[in-house]
Amino acid sequence: MCPRCGAINEGITLSDRVFACGCGYAEDRDVKAAKTLLLAGEHEMSCTRTEYTGTPEERKSGLNTSYEIWKHSAKRLEKGKSPEAPSSSVS
Numbered sequence: 001m002c003p004r005c006g007a008i009n010e011g012i013t014l015s016d017r018v019f020a021c022g023c024g025y026a027e028d029r030d031v032k033a034a035k036t037l038l039l040a041g042e043h044e045m046s047c048t049r050t051e052y053t054g055t056p057e058e059r060k061s062g063l064n065t066s067y068e069i070w071k072h073s074a075k076r077l078e079k080g081k082s083p084e085a086p087s088s089s090v091s
Helices: 029-044 056-061 067-075
Strands: 018-020 026-028
Touching (some): 018 029, 026 029
8 A cells, every 4th residue: 555645556575675656656666564553552542642662762762661550541442442451562
């Protein structure tokens, strides 16, 4: 899916190393995939609150997020609409 216009390039194969769209967007397919996943993750988690902990250097990274804050926010959502827990593989 093109991150600029949303079009899906169904003809792309594994041997194609550049994603090219009719709207003019072109980028390395792995970089494009990473951006698409980032946008999807931000959309999925947009209903949660984030609190940063740790040292100033750790806070700058944006990766040291309090799970307890997320869990508390998720409990307030309606039953059956709670988001899945974040992956424990991220540290």
